[in-house]
Amino acid sequence: MELVDLSVPFLRSRRNAKWQRFGSDVIPAWxxxxxxxxxxxxxxxLARIEREQDFGYPSYAATVTALAKVFSLRMKERFDWDADAERVQFVSDLVQASFASVMAFADPGDNILLQTPAYPPFRDAILKTGRRLTPHSLRDDGQRFVFDVEALAAAIDSQTRVMIFCHPHNPTGRVYDRAELxxxxxxxIRNDLVVVSDEIHADLVYPGRQHIPLAKISPEIAARTVTIxxxxxxxxxxxxRCGLMHFGSRALQDRFEARIPPLLxxxxxxNGFEATSAAWTQCQPWLDRLMAHLTANRDHLVSTVRSEFPGARIYAPEATFLSWIDFSALKLPGTPFQFFLEKARVGLxxxxxxxxxxxxxxxxxxxxSRAILDxxxxxxxEAVRAR
Ligand SMILES: Cc1ncc(COP(=O)(O)O)c(C=O)c1O
Structure with a gap:
């Protein structure tokens, strides 16, 4: 795994959005x-697919069944969670899964809860489908962002149908603990909500924290949880492009399928099926090495931000490779995004x-790599000093 010697010209030659979005002198970190x-x-x-020219229609029934079993075994092994292979629906990506869930479990005009700050496409899934967004702010308790359950309960009304829940949370990096869950x-349960629990960052949890799938908390919550x-x-x-939805009960899956035909x-x-299968069955040693590298980068970043940007606030993320930094004390001209893009040529x-x-x-x-992070x-x- 090239964790150390990444070459910027090589990365910039990729056609991906990360390296193409900004000018050629900008280092992207978005x-x-x-x-x-x-x-x-x-x-x-992937090389096998190319070698064998295996580019025809996959044998879907067999592929889907096999990968759903791999998923279920992986969830048991990693999180001691009994995910049911029969309750899996594959999708191309989780943005699609969140749109589909919103459309299945709420009608236009219904209210959907979303913790803020939030991964932007969740807002789109609510607003672009004509549902109404009920924001629920995470609370900064001075140590980290916490889930304010009383504020959540207060935000619910008779039109609230769904909560989109991001766990671990992007962008704050929170890993909710058992009591919060x-x-x-x-x-x-009390308010008869369906919860769409986005757990895409669950593997990226740092030492000292543990990911507990929401659906593992009790059969009652599982029955109303779609884990994506x-x-x-x-x-x-x-x-x-390979993701999945797991329905915590047959009834929930039936409700979904009544509104969203799976073939849609x-x-x-x-490629996505085979790569996902390889990831979940053969790549844990790679993931362990990755986490060691990310842990060191995270700690280095947090201490550098604290020492070099006095007043800026950063909490070490408990998961994810994303850090959420409050630059308000620096009184930068414009937003931090604009300032660092224009003056530092860094794309946050x-x-x-x-x-x-x-x-x-x-x-x-x-x-x-550490070199690019530095x-x-x-x-x-430099940009902050020169301001
Ligand atoms: C919480 C969360 N959900 C979903 C996604 C996107 O997933 P996908 O590429 O499968 O749509 C991201 C990507 O950043 C994410 O952070």
Missing amino acids: VAEMDFAIAPPIAEA EAIAQVA TSATKSFNMPGL LGHPGI SAGDTFDVASREFGRLNFAT EILGRMI
Whole structure:
């Protein structure tokens, strides 16, 4: 795994959005993908497809059944969660899964809860389908962002149908603990909500924290939870388009299918299926090495931000390779996104795309080599000093 010697010209020659979005002198640290090479077993799975010219229609019934079993075994092994292979629907990506869930479980005009700040496409899934967004702010308790269950309960009314729940949370990097999950589950059950639990970052949890799938909390919450996940984030292959929805009960899946015919969702391609299978069965050693590298990068980033940007606020993320930084104390001209793009030639994610109240925040992706991370930080430090 090329964790150390990444070459900027090589990365820039990729056609991906990460490296193409900004000017050729900008180092990108925005979209949630990593700069690293994929794990060798995934590369081998893709090479086999090419070698054998296996580009026809996949044998869907067999492929879907086999990969659903792999998913279920992986969830048991990683999180001691009994996910049912029969309750799996494959999709191309999780944005599709969140749109489909919103359309299945709420009518136009219904209210949908979303913790803010939020991954921007969740807002689109609500607003672009004519549903109404009920924002529920995470609370900064001075140590981290916490889930305010009382505020959640207060935000619910008779038109609230669904909660989109992101766990671990992007952009704050929170990993909710059992007590928080139990409280959330109780509110959802009491108010007859369907919960769409996006757990795409579940593999990227740092030492000292543990991911507990929401559907594992109790059979009652499982019965109303759609867990959406994929291997694409943690194994760095979002371009391969393979994700899944897991329904915690047959009744929930029936309700979904009554509104969204599964064939409308299409199927992932053979590359996505095969790569996901390789990731979940053969790539844990690669993931362990990745997490060691990300842990060191995270710690380095947090200490550098604290020492070099006095007043900026950063909590070490408990999961994800994303950091959520409050630059308000620096009184930068413009937003941090604009300032660092123009003056440092670093492309962060803009805070206000996650929440209008977060315009003084920037999200920084640190899934790169230490040398590139230091280049990013060095440019930002220079820009702040020169301001
Ligand atoms: C929480 C969350 N969900 C979903 C996605 C996107 O997933 P996909 O590429 O499968 O749509 C991301 C990507 O950053 C994410 O952070």
